[in-house]
Amino acid sequence: MPFAQVFGHRRLVSLLSRSIENDSLPPSLLFAGPAGVGKRLTAIAVAQALNCPKGSRFRVQGSGFAVPGSGFAVPGSGFTVPGSMFDACGTCAACKRISRGVHPDVPIVGPGDSGAIRIDQVREIVDRAAYRPFEGRRRVVIIDGADALVTAAQHALLKTLEEPPPSSVFILVTSRPDTLLATVLSRCPQLRFRPLAADDIAAALVARGYSESDALAVAATADGSLGQALAARADERVEARDVAQRVLAHAAATAEPGRRIDGAKELLIKTGAGGAGDREQLASHLRAMASLLRDVEVLATRADDRALANPDVRPALERLTGAYQGERGVRAFSAIDRALGALERNAGVKVVADWLVLQL
Structure with a gap:
């Protein structure tokens, strides 16, 4: 699902799109907000925009704006996207595999049967992130349900969030950011997703x-x-x-x-x-x-x-x-x-x- 297919959140989507186009996307991000409002889909759209071989500027409806307090800005953008934005095509093989969760450079980690994200899961993705992408431009690690990270797993993630590999991006998705360690929160610029209209x-x-x-x-x-x-x-x-x-x-x-x-x-x-x-x-x-x-x-x-x-x-x-x-x-x-x-x-x-x- 490319940015153009994300319903609502036009301000956030526009900011993310422009930061990708300007190569100024932070290496770690926290998407926080109520359940079911599109945080995970937006994370997938980010991964597609970073790795789509046909990525380009496309016409869109509406315009985007800066997000005050987000922790990062888009240099020289003016914070508006008048009628177009950088986006993935959504139809190529890379986009489709990212959408299905089977792209080798876009692992999506979530809670297992125990309801928790274990330390061994985090160690595996941290190890993978240390290497260059297998076939895409950027490796994007999506931790869906980051509030399920056990404390040891959060500690295991800290060093990577503080000094991320140059070709990797980490996106933590959660409806309960208050459950994360303060040290994790301090390393991830936070984008707040509001309830949809x-x-x-x-x-x-x-x-x-x-x-x-x-x-x-x-x-x-x-x-x-x-x-x-x-x-x-x-x-x-x-x-x-x-x-x-x-x-x-x-x-x-x-x-x-x-x-x-x-x-x-x-x-x-x-x-x-x-x-x-x-x-x-x-x-x-x-x-x-x-x-x-x-x-x-x-x-x-x-x-x-x-x-x-x-x-x-x-x-x-x-x-x-x-x-x-x-x-x-x-x-x-x-x-x-x-x-x-x-x-x-x-x-x-x-x-x-x-x-x-x-x-x-």
Whole structure:
């Protein structure tokens, strides 16, 4: 996947493209941000741009900008890419092998069955990186899920990050940079990947064959993650949003605790099998509620309707605005965030659902 096919993150992509063209790419980078927003795909695009024999400037839509605080800049670039950028072709043999993860000069390392990246894995890639590329111009080592590096493996990586071989680039990809050693973080300029805009997710889904209406519905409840959007079917996303609407409306209609608890049953639809499946089902409903409340705030502040994540259910949003604008909406959004955190810590789904409806 070349840069042109990375959805969103135009500022980051433009900066990376120009730094490759100017031969000023840092030898080690940290791509940090939420899961499913395109960090790994962007790392692959970097590897393709560095090794594609047909790399050239291609026309693109939009423009790129400098990334403040990223730790590196592109000399003399002006930090803009007006209408074109340096990119890989995406179709040659080298690009295809990099995309499939089978190029000899682009090893992709991730957690094994144990859920960890072991010291022997790191030693192997460090040894390989010491040699010239086998057939490409640059060796690009992608450590996907760098937060899974055991402490000993991080220490084994330090010297290479501090004094990298001249023909090698290391890209660490993580959604949890806080778990890495400070010494590792200090050696890797960090690029922060933000949640994707709903429009970017919808465009990516349409490109994968979704209808426009389904793509918009799924994108609205994907919490900025294309990976999350692709993991669930469109009808499941729509159902989660319908449940969220009913629960919010029910809570707005009554303050009586018993009736509020009855409303929690809606949140537990299709749960009961136990384990992670129940928590993910409830989390899906909660993310849909958060998406609706964000839109309620947009309507309440009379912001541009184009900022709505759920424009197709505007009448329902308008009905909710009377109850959830202002301080109550802030409290409800905060409660949903706390409930999602409790689910991540393996709290019981019924306890979380009952508690939440009493806070709305």
